[in-house]
Amino acid sequence: MAPVVIILLGPPGAGKGTQAKNLVDKYGIAHISTGDALRAARAAGTELGKQVAAIMDSGGLVSDELVLGIVRERLKQPDTAKGFILDGFPRTIAQAEGLDAILRQLDRKVTRIVDIQVADAVVRGRLTGRRSCGKCGAPYHLEFSPPKVDGVCDKCGSTAALVQRADDMAEKVDARLVAYHQVTELLAGYYKQGGLLAAIDGIGNMDDVFARVVKAIEG
Ligand SMILES: [Zn+2]
Numbered sequence: 213m214a215p216v217v218i219i220l221l222g223p224p225g226a227g228k229g230t231q232a233k234n235l236v237d238k239y240g241i242a243h244i245s246t247g248d249a250l251r252a253a254r255a256a257g258t259e260l261g262k263q264v265a266a267i268m269d270s271g272g273l274v275s276d277e278l279v280l281g282i283v284r285e286r287l288k289q290p291d292t293a294k295g296f297i298l299d300g301f302p303r304t305i306a307q308a309e310g311l312d313a314i315l316r317q318l319d320r321k322v323t324r325i326v327d328i329q330v331a332d333a334v335v336r337g338r339l340t341g342r343r344s345c346g347k348c349g350a351p352y353h354l355e356f357s358p359p360k361v362d363g364v365c366d367k368c369g370s371t372a373a374l375v376q377r378a379d380d381m382a383e384k385v386d387a388r389l390v391a392y393h394q395v396t397e398l399l400a401g402y403y404k405q406g407g408l409l410a411a412i413d414g415i416g417n418m419d420d421v422f423a424r425v426v427k428a429i430e431g
Contacts, residue, residue: 216241216295217320218429219302219399222328223392224385225338226414227421231328232297234422235429242289242296246279249286260285280310287318295323303395308402325403326428327396328414328421332389339385343374 216239222228232243253261254268260281267274283301286292302308315321330338341354347370352359359366359374378384400409410428414421 213239213430214323215293215320216323216429217315218295218297219322219325220297220299220328221325221392221396221399222414223330223332223335224379224388225335226328226330227418228299228328230418231422231425232299234418235297235425238426240294242291243299244283244286244292244296244301245299246283246301249282250274250279253282253285258285276304276306276310279307280314283311284314287314302399305398305402308399322403322406322408324429325399325409326425327409327411328425329411330414334415335389336382336385339380340376340382342380343376345370346372346375 218235218241220228220232220235222231235241236243250264250268254265255261260278263278264274264282267278279301283298287296298311302311312321337355338353341356343352343354344350345352345365345368348365348368350365350367351357352374364371379388403409410431412421412424412428
């Protein structure tokens with residue numbers, strides 16, 4: 213297969229990480245998460261990494277220009293030879309335009325945008341029910357996988373209250389959903405003429421969803 217450039221979209225809790233890993237294993241391509249790339253550049257202490265560190269430490273937002281610089285550096289790594297998946301990028305029109313410019317220099321282009329769709333109500337149910345043991349961190353879900361004995365951790369026996377991550381609280385989940393829909397609409401508009409966006413049903417077991425992802429990429 214010719215090198216692929218896949219943009220992976222999906223709401224929180226859609227299993228995007230699992231599907232990205234499956235794609236990496238199947239095609240031998242790189243999984244590029246901008247969060248990871250920013251942290252790696254920072255750790256490596258490159259010129260751009262130092263700029264990222266200064267901005268993150270001051271609590272600021274990393275500019276599109278800086279994100280693009282980091283992505284450009286990352287795409288020069290040899291593990292991208294067979295292609296790559298972009299996860300969490302682009303998120304703005306400026307980033308999409310910048311990405312196109314970088315890809316042109318590399319004689320590549322976006323080949324597919326896969327949007328793993330899960331209804332908002334399902335996402336809310338999956339995320340707002342997540343809990344973990346306050347003592348050992350064992351994961352639970354109030355509806356799908358509660359502790360066997362109410363109020364007692366299966367793993368460590370602690371009777372401490374289960375805790376919820378701030379990110380999984382209803383208002384935060386709703387804000388994350390709004391952000392996801394905004395980015396998806398923006399990219400759908402930007403890449404409209406290429407007909408590159410493939411929406412797939414993200415409900416079902418992970419193998420079935422993966423089969424749909426593969427079909428969207430190869431079909
Ligand atoms: Zn526990």
